[in-house]
Amino acid sequence: MEALVTEWLPWRTAMERALYGERGFYRRGERPAEHFRTSVHASSRFAAAVARLLADVDAALDHPSRLDLVDVGAGSGALLTNVLACITPELRSRLAPTAVEIAPRPPGLPADLSWRPDIPRSFTGLAIANEWLDNVPLDVVEQTPDGVRTVLVDPSSGAERPGPEPSADDRAWLDRWWPLTEAGDRAEVGRPRCAAWGAVLRRLDRGLAIAVDYAHARGSRPPYGTLTGYRDGATVPAVPDGSCDVTAHVALDACAVEGERAGATATVLTTQRSALRSLGLTGARPPLDLAHRDPRAYVAALCHAGEDAELTDPNGLGGFGWLAQSKHIPLPVTLTTPPH
Structure with a gap:
């Protein structure tokens, strides 16, 4: 078997090539909605909640x-497009929307929407990273009888074998955030995700940054890791050959500490369910008498309730983690007040 393998790579290198290399999954313009369901594509109600946060940030910055x-990680630009449809004309006149995405710009986006492959060097306002950090490549390690070893992978098949010891920096991250004790236990070294999130905060002059993602906390890390592949709406083996999305859950608690090192002045870690409910997406059914008074309004409200329910389902999208960090403004009350 190994004789057929031409190259064993650390997972971080393999993921980087598979997702962002010359013929990588995202480099060739694959769109997340084609392979897995995101909050953005589940309902425009998600964008409405982001628009409310944007208004809160605008007020905190004194307009x-x-x-x-x-x-x-803007994908097709759908989130920005939907947010622009939700805000007032006055706010729209002052807004500078920017999509950070390595895939080619799709047609039909607003002309003033900037499309670029990197985060602006300096900006003031709101940054949102929805299911971005889970695609930042990282290394995988495993506890073996000989100690912790970096896992090497064959990009063409997904076959694995133990490799060298992790670097000193990776070991320091593991010791703090994901210590391994039992033989066979695995961890995903989230240090590159922390660095990526820190870069967002360092470039934010004033305002709010939010990361929304599959997440876990130090006290409940999954013992065998979370590497997963997605293709055409189904989970598939995480083979880093460019044919599928390769993702892993995010240690948002570690990212929060890096954000604070990068200058964040206030932090809240919560769930999507709690955040969206505080932002008005309650999922409450409209009163029945509305059906008699205004049938169209009743049907619209009923649709909204169903969409809110999907976005806040604790066993689905509502279970996502939300990391919100502000810089030189207070956190919006909507994110710090528990929903009723």
Whole structure:
């Protein structure tokens, strides 16, 4: 079997090539909605909640002449497009929307929507990274009888074998955030995700940054890791050959500490269910008498209730983690007040 393998790579290198290399999954313009269901594509109600946060940030910044909205890992640009449809004309006139995405710009987006492969060097306003950090490549390690070893993978088949010891920096991260004790236990070294999130905060001058993702906390890390592949709406083996999305859950608690090192002045870690319910997506059914008074309004409200329910389902999208960190403004009350 190994004789057929031409190259054994650390998972971080293999993921980087498979997702972002010359013929990588995202480099060739694959869209997340084609392979897995995201909050953005589940309902425009998600964008409405982001628009409310944007208004809160605008008020906290005292309505600047230019307000940035940066979508990191923008995919098709659907979130930005939907947010623009939800805000007032006055706010729209001051808003500078930016999509950060390595895939080619799709047709039909608003002309003033900037499309770029990297985070702006400096911006003021709101940055949102929805299911971005889970695609930042990372290494996988395993506890073996000989100690912790970096896992090597064959990109063409997904076959694995133990490799060298982790670097000193990776060991320090593991010791703090994901210590391994039992033989066979695995961890995904989230240090590159922390660095990526720190870069967002360092470039944010004033405002709010939010990361939304599959997440876990130090006290409940999955013992065998979370590497997963997605293709055509189904989970598949995580083979880093460019044919599928390769993802792993995010240690948002570790990212939060890096954000604070990068200058965040306030932090909240919560769930999507709690955040969206505080932002008005309650999922409550409309009163029945509305069906008699205004049938169209009743049907619309009923649709909204169903969409809210999907976005806040604790066993689905509602179970996502939300990391919100502000810089030189208070956190919006909507994120710090428990929903009723």
